[in-house]
Amino acid sequence: MPGESPIPDLLKRANAFHLSFSGNSLRRRLLRLLISSISFLVVVVSLLAYVNSHHEVDELFDAQLAESARVLLDQASTEVSGSTGVVSDSDHLAHEYERKIAFQIRDRSGNLLLRSATTPRRVLSEHSEGFSDSLIEGKRWRVFAHWNKAHTLQIQVGQLHEIRNELAGRIALSLLVPFLFVIPMVAPLIWISIERGLRPLDWVSDEVRMRAVENLKPIVITDVPDEIRPLIDSINTLLSRLEYSFENERRFTADAAHELRTPLAALKTQAQVALRANEQDKKRKALEQVISGVDRATHLVQQLLTLARLDPQFSQVGNAEFDLYQVVVRVLADLANEALTRKIELGCNEGEAAMVKGDAEMVGILVSNLVRNAIRYTPEEGSVGVRISEDESAIWLHVVDNGPGIAPEERARVFERFYRTLGNRVSGSGLGLSIVKRIADLHHAEVSLDSGEDGKGLSVGVRFPKS
Structure with missing residues (x-):
C-alpha cells in the first residue's frame, strides 16, 4: 500500500x-x-x-x-x-x-x-x-x-x-x-x-504468523500438495483443541463466578444478621447458616475443580485393572454416616469381584456422586441400593433410590452443568451428574437413567464395557 x-x-x-x-x-x-x-x-x-x-x-x-x-x-x-x-622395432610406431x-x-x-x-x-x-x-x-x-x-x-x-x-x-x-x-x-x-x-510451506507459515492471537479458526489454503496436507490437518486439529480448551476455560470461569455469587451473597447476609443480632439465639442461628453456606460453597468449589480436572480431551485415564465391588464398598463406608443422619437405608448386593479397567480413583468419584445424589434426594427413612451385575459384554453398576425421580423429558438435560430439575428444593450444585457423565466418557462407559422399582424413584445405570 x-x-x-x-x-x-x-x-x-x-x-x-x-x-x-x-x-x-x-x-x-x-x-x-x-x-x-x-x-x-x-x-x-x-x-x-x-x-x-x-x-x-x-x-x-x-x-x-x-x-x-x-x-x-x-x-x-x-x-x-x-x-x-x-621383427624390427621401429622408432616411429603407428599407434601407442x-x-x-x-x-x-x-x-x-x-x-x-x-x-x-x-x-x-x-x-x-x-x-x-x-x-x-x-x-x-x-x-x-x-x-x-x-x-x-x-x-x-x-x-x-x-x-x-x-x-x-x-x-x-x-x-x-x-x-x-x-x-x-x-x-x-x-x-x-x-x-x-x-x-x-516448498513454497506452500511458506504460505502456511505466513497464514499462521499473520493470524491474530484470538483467531483459532481452521487454516484454509487451497491447492496444497498432498505431502503438506497432513501438517495442515494436524495444525487445524491443534487449533480446534485449543479453541475447545479456551472455550471450556471461559465457560468454567463464567459458570463459577455465577454460581459462587449466590452463596457468597448469602454468607454476607447471614454474617450481617449475626453481627446485628442482640439475642444469642438469633446470632447462633445466623452463624449456623454461615457455616452451612460455607459448606455449600466448599462443595461447589470442589465439584467445579473436579469437573475442570476431568476434561475428556486432556485427562489421562490409566489402564490398570481394579475391583469395582471394592470401590463401591469403600464409597458406601465413607457415606454411611451421611445416610444414617438422614435415616436412609444404604445397601449393596453381595457378589464376586467385578474387574474393570481404568482409574479406580475416578470411578470412586463417579460412585460417590451417584450415591450422594441418591441420599440427598431420597426422603428420610427411604432406601438407596447399589447393585453390580455382569453379562457377556459388560459390567453394570446400578444405583437405585425411592426418591422423587426425574421426569423422562428432563433426563437428557440433567447431565448439563448446573442444570437442576424444575421444582427442586434440595440444595446442590447441579454438577454431580455432569461429573458422572464425564468420568463415564473417559472410561468409554455409558450412563442411562430410568425409573426405580415399581416406577418410583430413580435408577442410574453405568455400563462398563469388558476389554
Whole structure:
C-alpha cells in the first residue's frame, strides 16, 4: 500500500534467505540429498560402464588376437627359415599400443623361430591352443595360441591387460567427465525447483504468523500438495483443541463466578444478621447458616475443580485393572454416616469381584456422586441400593433410590452443568451428574437413567464395557 515502509518486507525476505542457507535449512538438506543421490548414481553408472566396456573391449581384442594369429601363421608357414628372427622395432610406431602387443612363432619342438621385438623370450602361455592368461615379469598378458594345419608351427599372440584396462577406463571417464561439469550447472536448477516446491510451506507459515492471537479458526489454503496436507490437518486439529480448551476455560470461569455469587451473597447476609443480632439465639442461628453456606460453597468449589480436572480431551485415564465391588464398598463406608443422619437405608448386593479397567480413583468419584445424589434426594427413612451385575459384554453398576425421580423429558438435560430439575428444593450444585457423565466418557462407559422399582424413584445405570 502507498506510504507503507518496505523495511518489514525486506527483513522478511532477508530472514527467509538466511533460513534457506542456515545449517538446519530444509532446502539445503534437500539440495545435498539430491546432489549426493545424483553423484552416487553417476558413479554407479560409470562403474557399470567400466565393467561393460571392459567386457566389450575384451571381446574385441580377443577377436583381433585370433585374427592376427591366423594371418601371421599363414604368412610364417612360407617365410620362416631355420634361424630365429626378430621383427624390427621401429622408432616411429603407428599407434601407442603397438609396444604392448607381441607374438611368437615356434616349431613343433618348441624352438623359437620368430618373435616381435617387444615379446619376452619365454613362452607366452603353456596352453597349446586357444585363449589363456599369463603372468610374465609381473605383468598380466592375454594370449591366443594356434597351430597351423600341418601342426608344424605354433603362433602365440599376446596383449598386455593394461591396454584393455586403460581403454575401458577411458570410456568410463568419457562418460563421467560430462556429469562432473553438468552437476554444478544443475545444482541451481535443483535449488530453484526446491524453492518452488516448498513454497506452500511458506504460505502456511505466513497464514499462521499473520493470524491474530484470538483467531483459532481452521487454516484454509487451497491447492496444497498432498505431502503438506497432513501438517495442515494436524495444525487445524491443534487449533480446534485449543479453541475447545479456551472455550471450556471461559465457560468454567463464567459458570463459577455465577454460581459462587449466590452463596457468597448469602454468607454476607447471614454474617450481617449475626453481627446485628442482640439475642444469642438469633446470632447462633445466623452463624449456623454461615457455616452451612460455607459448606455449600466448599462443595461447589470442589465439584467445579473436579469437573475442570476431568476434561475428556486432556485427562489421562490409566489402564490398570481394579475391583469395582471394592470401590463401591469403600464409597458406601465413607457415606454411611451421611445416610444414617438422614435415616436412609444404604445397601449393596453381595457378589464376586467385578474387574474393570481404568482409574479406580475416578470411578470412586463417579460412585460417590451417584450415591450422594441418591441420599440427598431420597426422603428420610427411604432406601438407596447399589447393585453390580455382569453379562457377556459388560459390567453394570446400578444405583437405585425411592426418591422423587426425574421426569423422562428432563433426563437428557440433567447431565448439563448446573442444570437442576424444575421444582427442586434440595440444595446442590447441579454438577454431580455432569461429573458422572464425564468420568463415564473417559472410561468409554455409558450412563442411562430410568425409573426405580415399581416406577418410583430413580435408577442410574453405568455400563462398563469388558476389554
